[in-house]
Amino acid sequence: MATWKIEISALAQRQLEKLDPPVARRIEKFLHERLSRLDNPRSIGEALQGSRLGEFWKYRVGDFRLIATIQDAQLLILVLRLGDRKDIYNR
Numbered sequence: 081m082a083t084w085k086i087e088i089s090a091l092a093q094r095q096l097e098k099l100d101p102p103v104a105r106r107i108e109k110f111l112h113e114r115l116s117r118l119d120n121p122r123s124i125g126e127a128l129q130g131s132r133l134g135e136f137w138k139y140r141v142g143d144f145r146l147i148a149t150i151q152d153a154q155l156l157i158l159v160l161r162l163g164d165r166k167d168i169y170n171r
Contacts (some may be wrong), residue, residue, distance in 0.1 A: 092159045
């Protein structure tokens with residue numbers, strides 16, 4: 081079983097720190113206890129649609145969305161942005 085390394089971009093870290101502590105803990109738990117332990121992180125995510133967005137994946141954690149890239153060669157999931165589902169795609 082593969083263990084994926086989770087990295088959070090500086091922007092996503094700032095966004096995470098602005099959330100209520102229980103929500104932030106839920107997202108961190110999802111990343112480190114669920115997503116990092118999967119053999120294939122694409123199995124629970126969804127590819128973003130569009131020519132420029134096809135390399136990005138989204139994950140749902142309640143009403144929040146995490147936008148990430150998956151780097152298979154390094155077994156790395158890089159979280160680029162996170163936020164409420166109503167706001168995340170408008171930036």
